[in-house]
Amino acid sequence: MTIGVWVLGNQLWQSQAALASCESQNAPVLFIESTEFAKERPYHKQKLVLVWSAMRHFADELNQAGWAVTYAIAAETETALRDWLKAEDISELRLMNPVDHPFTAWLEGLDLPCQLTILDNNLFLWSTDDFKAWANKRKGLLMESFYREGRKRFNVLMTGDQPVGGQWNFDKDNRKPPKGKLNTPTPQWFKPDATTQAVIDKVDGLKIPTFGDVIPFNWAVTREQALEVLDVFIAERLETFGPYQDAMVTGEDTMWHALLSPYLNLGLLHPLEVIERTEQAFIERDLPLNSVEGFIRQVMGWREYMRGLYSHFEVDYGDRNWFDHRQPLPEFFWTGEVEMNCLHQAIDQIHRTGYAHHIQRLMILSNFSLIAGFTPQEVKEWFHAVFIDAYDWVMQTNVIGMGLFADGGLLASKPYASSANYVNKMSDYCQGCRYNPKQRTGEDACPFNFFYWDFLHRHRDKLQAQGRMSFILKNLDRMDGEELDAIHQQATDWHGVHP
Numbered sequence: 001m002t003i004g005v006w007v008l009g010n011q012l013w014q015s016q017a018a019l020a021s022c023e024s025q026n027a028p029v030l031f032i033e034s035t036e037f038a039k040e041r042p043y044h045k046q047k048l049v050l051v052w053s054a055m056r057h058f059a060d061e062l063n064q065a066g067w068a069v070t071y072a073i074a075a076e077t078e079t080a081l082r083d084w085l086k087a088e089d090i091s092e093l094r095l096m097n098p099v100d101h102p103f104t105a106w107l108e109g110l111d112l113p114c115q116l117t118i119l120d121n122n123l124f125l126w127s128t129d130d131f132k133a134w135a136n137k138r139k140g141l142l143m144e145s146f147y148r149e150g151r152k153r154f155n156v157l158m159t160g161d162q163p164v165g166g167q168w169n170f171d172k173d174n175r176k177p178p179k180g181k182l183n184t185p186t187p188q189w190f191k192p193d194a195t196t197q198a199v200i201d202k203v204d205g206l207k208i209p210t211f212g213d214v215i216p217f218n219w220a221v222t223r224e225q226a227l228e229v230l231d232v233f234i235a236e237r238l239e240t241f242g243p244y245q246d247a248m249v250t251g252e253d254t255m256w257h258a259l260l261s262p263y264l265n266l267g268l269l270h271p272l273e274v275i276e277r278t279e280q281a282f283i284e285r286d287l288p289l290n291s292v293e294g295f296i297r298q299v300m301g302w303r304e305y306m307r308g309l310y311s312h313f314e315v316d317y318g319d320r321n322w323f324d325h326r327q328p329l330p331e332f333f334w335t336g337e338v339e340m341n342c343l344h345q346a347i348d349q350i351h352r353t354g355y356a357h358h359i360q361r362l363m364i365l366s367n368f369s370l371i372a373g374f375t376p377q378e379v380k381e382w383f384h385a386v387f388i389d390a391y392d393w394v395m396q397t398n399v400i401g402m403g404l405f406a407d408g409g410l411l412a413s414k415p416y417a418s419s420a421n422y423v424n425k426m427s428d429y430c431q432g433c434r435y436n437p438k439q440r441t442g443e444d445a446c447p448f449n450f451f452y453w454d455f456l457h458r459h460r461d462k463l464q465a466q467g468r469m470s471f472i473l474k475n476l477d478r479m480d481g482e483e484l485d486a487i488h489q490q491a492t493d494w495h496g497v498h499p
C-alpha cells in the first residue's frame with residue numbers, strides 16, 4: 001500500500017494535516033503547477049508568481065527534509081495527477097481539505113483509481129465542525145459574539161474570564177482621519193531570487209489573459225521571509241496599526257497595515273502564531289491595547305468568521321443578489337482609467353502590487369459597486385482576479401456578504417454604503433479629484449453622492465427592514481422630490497457613459 005500526499009498551492013506548511021498524517025517523511029508528495037488554474041480568470045500576474053514561486057520553494061524544502069517530491073509543471077491538473085498516481089503506484093491519496101467549494105466538487109467528481117482521504121484543514125483556528133456547533137446554537141451569527149467566543153476558547157487577551165482592559169473591542173479609538181504629514185513605515189519587501197525570477201519570466205511569457213504588472217515583484221515567497229514580515233510588522237507597524245486603520249492617503253499603498261494576508265492564505269504563516277506573537281509583544285512592550293486588540297480581532301475574529309460562514313452557508317451563497325443589481329462592471333475596473341480619483345488610485349495600486357488595504361476594498365471599491373448597482377457576481381469575479389490574497393473562501397463572504405450586502409444581511413447588520421463624505425473624511429483623494437465631494441447633482445457632482453442617494457431611494461423598502469438604517473432614511477425623506485428625480489436621472493445617465 002503506497003500513501004501519497006498532494007499538497008495544494010495554498011497549503012504550504014510542514015505541519016499541514018496531510019503531511020502530518022504520514023508516518024514517515026519519505027512518502028511520495030505531489031505538487032502541480034498548472035496552467036489550467038491560471039486560465040480560470042485573468043489573475044494578477046503577481047498572484048501567479050507568488051503562488052508558483054512559494055510552491056517551488058516549499059517543494060525544495062520538503063525535498064531537503066527527505067520527502068519524495070514530484071513537482072509537475074503541467075497544462076492540465078487532472079492529467080498530471082493521474083500520471084503521478086500511476087507512476088508512484090499510489091493506493092491512497094491524502095489531501096488536506098481544500099476549503100474552496102469549486103475545487104472540492106471537482107476533486108470529489110474525479111473517480112480516482114485509488115482511495116481518496118481528505119483530512120480536516122488545520123490552517124485555521126476553528127474546524128468547520130466547531131464553527132457549525134457554535135453557529136447552530138444561535139439565532140444570530142454576529143461576528144462580535146464569535147470573536148468573544150474565540151478569545152475565551154484560545155485564551156487570548158484574557159484576564160481570567162474577562163477581557164484585558166475591561167472591554168472586548170476598542171474600535172472606536174481606531175478611526176483617525178489622516179491629517180498632516182504621516183511618517184509611515186517602509187514595508188518589508190524582498191528582491192526576487194533565481195527561483196522567483198524564473199517564475200516571473202514564465203508568467204510574463206504566458207499567452208493567456210492576466211491583470212496587472214509582473215514587476216516589481218516584492219512579496220515574500222518562503223516561510224522564513226513571511227516570518228520576517230511578521231516580525232517587522234510587530235516591531236515597526238503594530239503600535240500605530242489601530243488609529244490609522246481606516247485612513248487612505250495618495251502614494252501610501254500600505255500605511256501601517258500588516259501585509260500578512262497573502263502569507264496566511266498560502267499557509268506560510270499560521271494564524272495562531274501570528275496572534276500569539278502579537279500578544280507576546282503586547283505583554284513585553286506595553287503596546288497600545290487599541291492597536292493590539294484591533295489587529296487580533298481581524299485575524300482571530302474576521303478571518304475565522306468569514307471562513308466559518310463560507311463553510312456553513314449553502315454552496316450557492318455566492319449567487320445571491322438581494323438588491324437584484326444588474327449593471328455590468330465598467331471596463332475601467334480593469335484599466336484604472338477613470339476620472340474618479342479614489343477609484344483611480346485604488347485600481348492603479350492594485351495594478352502595481354495586487355494589494356489594497358481593507359478600507360480601500362470596502363469603502364471605495366465595493367461601496368461604489370454596491371451603490372452603482374453592479375452585478376454582484378461580476379464584482380466578485382473581479383476581486384478574485386485582481387487581488388494577491390484572493391481565494392474562493394475569502395471572496396464569497398467578503399464581497400457578496402460584507403461588501404455588497406447581496407445576501408440580504410446574513411452577515412452584516414447593514415450595508416456598507418456611503419457617500420463622498422466618508423471618502424473625503426478618511427482620505428486625501430478628493431483633493432486631487434475633478435469631482436466635488438460636496439455636490440450631489442450637476443456636472444461636478446461626485447458619483448458617490450448621486451449613486452448613494454439613488455441607492456437609498458431605489459431600495460427604501462428593503463432598507464427600511466434593517467433597523468440600523470432608520471436614521472439615514474429619515475435624511476432621505478427630508479430631500480425634496482425634484483432633487484431626488486435629478487439624482488436618479490444623473491445616476492441612470494452615468495451608466496450610459498460608463499457601460
Ligand SMILES: Cc1cc2nc3c(=O)[nH]c(=O)nc-3n(C[C@H](O)[C@H](O)[C@H](O)COP(=O)(O)OP(=O)(O)OC[C@H]3O[C@@H](n4cnc5c(N)ncnc54)[C@H](O)[C@@H]3O)c2cc1C
Pocket residue numbers: 256257258259260261262264265295298299302303306356357358359361362366383387389390391394395398399402403
Ligand atoms: C470586498 C472585500 C474583499 C476582500 N478580499 C480579500 C481577499 O481576497 N483575501 C483576503 O485575505 N482578505 C480579503 N479581504 C479582507 C481584508 O481586506 C484583507 O484581509 C486585508 O486587507 C489584507 O491586508 P493586510 O494583511 O495588510 O491586512 P491588515 O488589516 O493589516 O491585517 C489584518 C489581517 O486580518 C485578516 N483579515 C481581516 N479582515 C478579514 C476579512 N474580512 N476576511 C479575511 N481575513 C481578514 C487578514 O488575514 C489580514 O492579514 C477583503 C475585504 C473586503 C471588504
Ligand code: SF4
Pocket residue numbers: 339340341342343420423424429430431433434435436437446447448
Ligand atoms: S470627489 Fe468623489 S470621486 Fe473624487 S475622490 Fe472624492 S469621493 Fe472619489
